[in-house]
Amino acid sequence: MTRVLYPGSFDPVHNGHLEIIETAAKLFDEVVVATMVNTAKDGVFDLDEREAMLQEATEHLRNVTVRMFAGLVVDLAAEIGADFILKGLRAVSDFENELQMAQMNNAASGIHTLFIPSASSSSFLASKFIRDFTRFGGDISKMVPASVARRMRERYG
Numbered sequence: 001m002t003r004v005l006y007p008g009s010f011d012p013v014h015n016g017h018l019e020i021i022e023t024a025a026k027l028f029d030e031v032v033v034a035t036m037v038n039t040a041k042d043g044v045f046d047l048d049e050r051e052a053m054l055q056e057a058t059e060h061l062r063n064v065t066v067r068m069f070a071g072l073v074v075d076l077a078a079e080i081g082a083d084f085i086l087k088g089l090r091a092v093s094d095f096e097n098e099l100q101m102a103q104m105n106n107a108a109s110g111i112h113t114l115f116i117p118s119a120s121s122s123s124f125l126a127s128k129f130i131r132d133f134t135r136f137g138g139d140i141s142k143m144v145p146a147s148v149a150r151r152m153r154e155r156y157g
């Protein structure tokens with residue numbers, strides 16, 4: 001049985017993330033999606049709201065579980081017994097940072113990171129753009145799960 005950990009900010013989860021989660025759910029026995037604290041990003045939603053949105057967006061996937069975590073990815077991976085960390089890649093610009101993080105995590109705990117490339121149709125999606133777009137009245141309903149669009153509307157009016 002192979003269990004993978006897919007960590008991220010997910011502030012909020014969007015269709016690019018969901019595509020990675022759905023692919024991972026086909027490839028692996030168990031997928032644990034974890035919304036994490038990221039001190040480098042100015043977020044909108046609390047961890048428990050992000051967790052709730054992830055739960056709503058993945059309830060159709062029986063081998064996916066969702067949780068929140070304030071700490072190191074490698075510590076969570078050890079706690080849940082993950083075989084691999086999973087990351088999505090949009091473009092070369094993601095790769096540089098993700099490669100360094102993967103090497104750091106491997107040096108720290110021996111765990112390997114696997115990468116899944118996004119489809120070209122969702123490679124432009126990023127939570128930051130979703131937040132900015134909504135803040136100024138843009139329509140993001142085709143880019144996020146329905147429950148996220150609803151919560152974004154509630155948040156920004």
Ligand code: ADP
Binds near residue numbers: 011088089125
């Ligand atoms: P964002 O960059 O949208 O704020 P996160 O920091 O929550 O997203 O990213 C969590 C993981 O999902 C990272 O591995 C990131 O590279 C990946 N990811 C983010 N957006 C996409 C996308 N559109 N397609 C594929 N992977 C993505």
